[in-house]
Amino acid sequence: MEEKFEMSRMGELTFIFGIQVRQLEDDTFINQTKYTRELLKKFGVENCSAASTPMKSCSKMDKDEDGQSNNITAYRRIVRYLLYLPARRPDILFAIGVCGKFQANPKQSHYIAAKRILKYLMGTKNVGLWYLKDSSFNLISYSNADYASCKINWKSTSETCQFLGDHLISWFNKK
Template identity: 65%
Template sequence: MGELSFFLSLQVKLIETRTFISQPKYTAELLKKFGTDTCADAATPMSSSVKLDKDEDGQVVDITTYRGIIGSLLYLTASRPDILFAVGVFGRFQANPNQSYYTAIKRILKYLKGTQDVELWYPKDSSFNIISYSDADYADCKIDRKSTSGTCQFLGDRLVSWYSKKQTSVATSTAEAEYLTAGS
């Protein structure tokens, strides 16, 4: 069958001492599908000043398009953990997407336009020590005051697992929010 080069839209490049995984073709198709292939680039997937809350009075957008963007971006997180947090935040508004959420999620697509060549790098000769990092914000969601937890796990120098999700309970302090993250 030969050497692996593509698998489920993942491009795999095997070089002597390392392996690279990316999805540049899928990213380009995604940008073209949602009409952002000719727009300006964004430096980050999400603005640090954006604080989304319920926008019940905002202009309603096509729910199918919004969910299509979210679903496509979730698939892309297999090789792009840098967009995972932003996709998770904007995915919370799939039930009733409005123009403000749609504009914010388009920023992720603009970020991808400028970073299509980003790859995950897995060196062959690294240790097998397990390292885990976790963090949480404190009551950042304006709607229900819940915190968002995030973790990533490394096997040596290799990123092998990551996630970001809203906590199921409301933390009463930053220490409690961090404790809930570490426990999960």
């Protein structure tokens, strides 16, 4: 019985499922810095200059039927690896979702957009979620909709995020 108890004390949680956890006395910080660094190295952008945003705000991505074709496997690989980040990085959720729509027939413009997300990550490797232990328990929700702005099928996109006090607890993006 005594041995079993000793084995169950594993110490403070610092790393789980690719997520780094730093627990302090009054708060907890979670991020995916290690995964992000490995991702940037895997796609050869660890020495590139950083982008200020994950996606250009003035342009809307579409099918780009006249654009130059791109390597489908390489594009899908980037998108697949990026999909592991939005759970802790809501700032890139929308951009990854847009890139994910073009996996069937990616063009050069889509590949450039996916690479821009990687370049944005270059400048924001250490970004994560900060949870304070003594914040309030007020539930606050924000939502947004862009009515029929998708050039491909004229559907709307809606986004929401919910906070419990100062803590982000959930979010989603839906067409």
